[in-house]
Amino acid sequence: MAREFSTVGVVGLGTMGAGIAEVLARTGVQVVAVEVDDAGIERGRGHIEHSTSRALAKGKLDEAGRDELLSRVTYSTSLKDLAGADLVIEAIPESLELKARVFAELDTIVGPDAILASNTSSLSITEISVHTGRPGKVVGLHFFNPAPVLKLTEVVKTVVTEPDVVTDVVAFAERLGKEPVVMGDRAGFIANALLFGYLNHAVSMFETKYATREDLDAAMRYGCGYPMGPLALLDLIGLDTAYEILETMYAQSRNRLHAPAPILKQMITAGQLGRKTGKGFYTYD
Ligand code: CAA
Numbered sequence: 222m223a224r225e226f227s228t229v230g231v232v233g234l235g236t237m238g239a240g241i242a243e244v245l246a247r248t249g250v251q252v253v254a255v256e257v258d259d260a261g262i263e264r265g266r267g268h269i270e271h272s273t274s275r276a277l278a279k280g281k282l283d284e285a286g287r288d289e290l291l292s293r294v295t296y297s298t299s300l301k302d303l304a305g306a307d308l309v310i311e312a313i314p315e316s317l318e319l320k321a322r323v324f325a326e327l328d329t330i331v332g333p334d335a336i337l338a339s340n341t342s343s344l345s346i347t348e349i350s351v352h353t354g355r356p357g358k359v360v361g362l363h364f365f366n367p368a369p370v371l372k373l374t375e376v377v378k379t380v381v382t383e384p385d386v387v388t389d390v391v392a393f394a395e396r397l398g399k400e401p402v403v404m405g406d407r408a409g410f411i412a413n414a415l416l417f418g419y420l421n422h423a424v425s426m427f428e429t430k431y432a433t434r435e436d437l438d439a440a441m442r443y444g445c446g447y448p449m450g451p452l453a454l455l456d457l458i459g460l461d462t463a464y465e466i467l468e469t470m471y472a473q474s475r476n477r478l479h480a481p482a483p484i485l486k487q488m489i490t491a492g493q494l495g496r497k498t499g500k501g502f503y504t505y506d
Contacts, residue, residue: 223291223392224385227251230309231482232300232323234265236423236450236459236497237340243269246293247369248397250413251305254296262296269294272369304330310362310391312340315465321352328482329354329479336386338362342413342462343469346406357383360390363410363417363470364399408473409466417467418478421485427502428484434502452502456495459486 228251231242237381238254242265244254256262273290276282282290295302300323303309309327313319327337337359339349350359361377374394378387382494387403394401422435432440436451447454455463464485466487471479488501495501 222399222460224307224389226336226389226393227309228253228306230255230303230306230327232303232311233266233313234329235312235314236260236312236366237364237368239265239268240272240366241340242294243272243290243369244397244399246290247391250292250439251294253306254294255300256298258298262294262298266294266296273366276330276369277431285392300326300330303327304332306331306335308336308338308390310338310340315341315344315462316343317348320349324349324359325352325430328355334358336360336390338390340364343408343466345408346377347381350379350381353489354403356381358386361406361410362390362394365412372398372400373412374401375412376401376403377406379406394494408470411495413466414470416462418476420451420455420463421467421478421480421482424455424485427452427483433458456501456503456505459495459497460485460501461494464489 229245231238232255232282234242234254234256235413238444241256243254254265273287275283277287295442297471309324309331311320313323316331320341331482337353339361340363341361342363346359353359360382361375363375363377365371365373376387376390376394391401391403400409408419426432426437427434434452441447441450449457464481467479467481492498493500496505499505
């Protein structure tokens with residue numbers, strides 16, 4: 222029998238954390254959502270309210286269902302409020318130092334059987350896990366953006382992750398309506414390892430003026446049936462996040478495909494991070 226996870230913590234309420242909290246609450250799970258300060262909480266709450274309003278407008282949720290969903294999420298600025306969680310999913314910025322600190326602290330707060338998961342897209346789960354006294358109960362649980370829509374979750378096991386932990390997390394992901402896939406701890410896991418060489422190549426084509434952004438994106442949408450072209454997708458992911466993922470993969474693989482195209486760094490320095498700053502390869506209202 223797979224383990225029940227009735228209370229789940231989410232640490233970090235950026236785009237991914239808020240989306241994950243929404244997915245959990247939609248499935249009937251009690252969520253304790255933690256951010257560093259009140260402004261972070263308000264931003265996260267805003268994400269969830271906006272996304273569920275959209276579902277309401279589209280008739281995918283009714284008023285009562287939305288209220289119930291929202292009432293399942295409680296907010297806090299203290300990790301100590303995660304003491305009763307069976308599973309905690311961390312979705313803070315991609316810094317090993319920050320994650321190590323959060324995992325070490327969580328380890329002292331949650332019960333001995335609780336599972337600690339990271340939504341990291343590029344950092345090593347093994348390196349995160351050794352900052353706890355329970356590396357066997359640490360996994361990667363990587364959602365895709367937008368989390369409420371995309372079905373994939375990557376479940377990343379390290380050499381010491383307990384097999385039961387993997388089985389339970391896979392069963393839980395299925396309960397959330399996701400399609401879990403399981404893999405070892407390698408930079409990029411499966412999807413990003415395949416995706417980011419392609420995205421980076423598209424940036425190089427744009428940078429060398431080989432084709433316009435519109436034509437690059439149209440080629441992949443209309444020629445390959447992708448829902449978005451590569452440059453529009455990079456704007457959705459965030460150029461800063463994309464750059465971090467490419468750098469980590471390049472450091473590990475030394476595959477030239479993953480050496481970040483120089484223009485990415487320039488756009489990041491200029492504050493053009495994609496949708497979240499209103500400008501990336503495209504401009505947003
Ligand atoms: N939150 C909740 N629901 C959302 C949403 C969001 N942020 N964005 C879109 N939706 C819903 C819409 O409400 C709509 O629902 P219905 O079909 O039930 O009406 C559905 O998704 C489709 O949305 P739209 O009609 O607005 O637009 P679309 O058909 O162009 O789809 C998209 C938008 C879902 C983003 C689609 O273009 C897509 O799947 N793009 C590719 C995204 C992708 O590849 N993501 C992976 C990035 S890599 C990653 O995340 C890993 C990493 O580590 C960085």
